[in-house]
Amino acid sequence: MSIKIDTRYSSHPEDFKSYATTEIRDKFLINEIFVPNQITGTYTMEDRLIVGGIHPVDQSLKLETIAQLKAENFLDRREIGIINVGASTTIDVDGEVVTLGHKEALYLGKGIKNVVFHPSTDGETLLYFNSAPAHTSYPTRKITQADAEIVTLGSLENSNHRTIYKLLVNSVVDTCQLQMGMTELKPGSVWNTMPAHTHDRRMEAYFYFDLREGNVVSHFMGQPDETRHIFLKNHQAIISPAWSIHSGAGTSNYTFIWGMAGENMDYGDMDSVKPSELR
Numbered sequence: 001m002s003i004k005i006d007t008r009y010s011s012h013p014e015d016f017k018s019y020a021t022t023e024i025r026d027k028f029l030i031n032e033i034f035v036p037n038q039i040t041g042t043y044t045m046e047d048r049l050i051v052g053g054i055h056p057v058d059q060s061l062k063l064e065t066i067a068q069l070k071a072e073n074f075l076d077r078r079e080i081g082i083i084n085v086g087a088s089t090t091i092d093v094d095g096e097v098v099t100l101g102h103k104e105a106l107y108l109g110k111g112i113k114n115v116v117f118h119p120s121t122d123g124e125t126l127l128y129f130n131s132a133p134a135h136t137s138y139p140t141r142k143i144t145q146a147d148a149e150i151v152t153l154g155s156l157e158n159s160n161h162r163t164i165y166k167l168l169v170n171s172v173v174d175t176c177q178l179q180m181g182m183t184e185l186k187p188g189s190v191w192n193t194m195p196a197h198t199h200d201r202r203m204e205a206y207f208y209f210d211l212r213e214g215n216v217v218s219h220f221m222g223q224p225d226e227t228r229h230i231f232l233k234n235h236q237a238i239i240s241p242a243w244s245i246h247s248g249a250g251t252s253n254y255t256f257i258w259g260m261a262g263e264n265m266d267y268g269d270m271d272s273v274k275p276s277e278l279r
């Protein structure tokens with residue numbers, strides 16, 4: 001079955017100032033990542049990242065090309081990073097079978113032709129992905145929590161105590177421009193990416209999950225002196241242009257996946273903003 005694809009255009013920060021809630025939601029929010037027996041994707045013109053979900057229930061799903069790519073195979077000119085937020089499952093990669101556990105990541109490089117996702121026998125299959133244009137082929141790599149570069153930031157006193165798992169970063173795996181990881185907030189902490197930052201060299205996408213029933217996250221975006229917010233539910237994602245901060249505060253703790261594309265593979269390339277400078 002073909003990918004359910006949506007296109008989003010890039011935006012100018014001066015125009016963004018005049019957006020009301022509906023326009024912000026229409027342009028940046030990705031409402032539905034997981035659709036039963038479907039691969040969904042949002043092709044954003046912000047660094048041409050494709051953000052999506054793979055949710056096989058009772059049939060296997062093949063990563064098919066999309067019209068936007070004008071390419072025979074999805075990965076002919078692209079790389080993809082997949083993070084498993086559901087049960088352990090198997091993926092066929094050009095005939096080789098890869099088992100991907102909960103919160104493990106898989107990197108597939110340019111040139112891979114046949115990728116098939118199978119329903120898990122252990123529970124719900126929920127695979128989140130980001131894909132970016134690639135100039136060369138790097139080897140397939142599975143990244144477990146043991147392979148990740150892990151840092152703990154913040155404090156309970158500041159409601160931002162969290163663990164960052166850098167999964168697809170250049171100290172762990174070779175990629176062309178993709179960087180992905182996962183941040184888990186500790187119970188009692190609700191703020192992510194506070195102090196906030198921008199990075200003009202890279203756009204970013206956030207996918208919120210592990211939010212318990214009835215809870216929401218207020219996601220903050222915009223230039224540091226001109227911020228807006230929208231509320232996100234569990235399993236929703238949001239596109240953050242390079243000029244925008246990306247930060248959130250939940251009504252509970254949660255986990256999210258961050259993914260970036262652009263130039264400069266140095267994860268630490270961020271222009272941080274003091275909380276007192278935000279408007």
Ligand SMILES: O=C[C@H](O)[C@@H](O)CC(=O)C(=O)O
Pocket residue numbers: 162164181182183192193194199204246258270
């Ligand atoms: O550019 C890096 C990304 O915004 C995230 O890695 C930030 C994050 O996970 C956090 O501070 O909680």
Ligand SMILES: [Zn+2]
Pocket residue numbers: 197198199204246270
């Ligand atoms: Zn960032």
